[in-house]
Amino acid sequence: MTETSNAEALSGAARAAAVRDIFRRIAPRYDLMNRVMTFGMDRRWRRFAIRQAHLPKDGKLLDIATGTGDLAFEALAQAPRLTAIGADFVPQIMQVGRDRPNGGRVRWLAADALNLPFPAETFDAVTHGFLVRNVIDIPRAFREQWRVLKRGGYMVCLDTTPPPPNLLRPILLFYLQKIIPLIGTILTGQRDAYTYLPNSTLGFKTPQELAALMSEAGFVEVGYRRFMFGTIAVHWARKPI
Numbered sequence: 001m002t003e004t005s006n007a008e009a010l011s012g013a014a015r016a017a018a019v020r021d022i023f024r025r026i027a028p029r030y031d032l033m034n035r036v037m038t039f040g041m042d043r044r045w046r047r048f049a050i051r052q053a054h055l056p057k058d059g060k061l062l063d064i065a066t067g068t069g070d071l072a073f074e075a076l077a078q079a080p081r082l083t084a085i086g087a088d089f090v091p092q093i094m095q096v097g098r099d100r101p102n103g104g105r106v107r108w109l110a111a112d113a114l115n116l117p118f119p120a121e122t123f124d125a126v127t128h129g130f131l132v133r134n135v136i137d138i139p140r141a142f143r144e145q146w147r148v149l150k151r152g153g154y155m156v157c158l159d160t161t162p163p164p165p166n167l168l169r170p171i172l173l174f175y176l177q178k179i180i181p182l183i184g185t186i187l188t189g190q191r192d193a194y195t196y197l198p199n200s201t202l203g204f205k206t207p208q209e210l211a212a213l214m215s216e217a218g219f220v221e222v223g224y225r226r227f228m229f230g231t232i233a234v235h236w237a238r239k240p241i
Contacts, residue, residue, distance in 0.1 A: 027093040052236035055079040059124035065131035069097035087111035129158040142217035157235040160201040164230040
């Protein structure tokens, strides 16, 4: 078993290194896999997430774990005069975003979500997609987001979540544990990366637990909405004025 095939079982720096390697290797087919795995519904989730950010027309957005910039590009579509900074700790995946049409509209930056290189109260909104499931210290990540966010600004989190305990759960587990690794193998040749995805999802926080961590970090008006039969959640919260 390779180091990256059981990344979800690692901790600390070893997990961070394994996750970085996974995303480095899947970067060329990252967008394609997202569309295929979600049947194209990921675009809808991102549109919804950006609406919850309440972006000022001339505001400043930080999109953490930006990947290829999907959330940042959606933000620019909704607020064309926005300044959008896309930050990620995997340069290779950001390069894919730079090469996309209008890639120059996003300001790309290599950065660690646990040590953001910005002064306090810099941004009108902070967004991230599929970040918190991968970080090694979720409370610290939320505290950093709270620090760089302006008073009254919004934080929006898009991530996978464990399937709820209902009649669909066995079907969802089969899709996560069998179908996604198969598709990942066919389209990317990286089976271990798409084994990590469902395994880390199943071991992740519930939406309620994640909301509680946001409140503990100082955020208020925390809310969330689930998508795709409860396997995706968009959380939003505001920094007090």
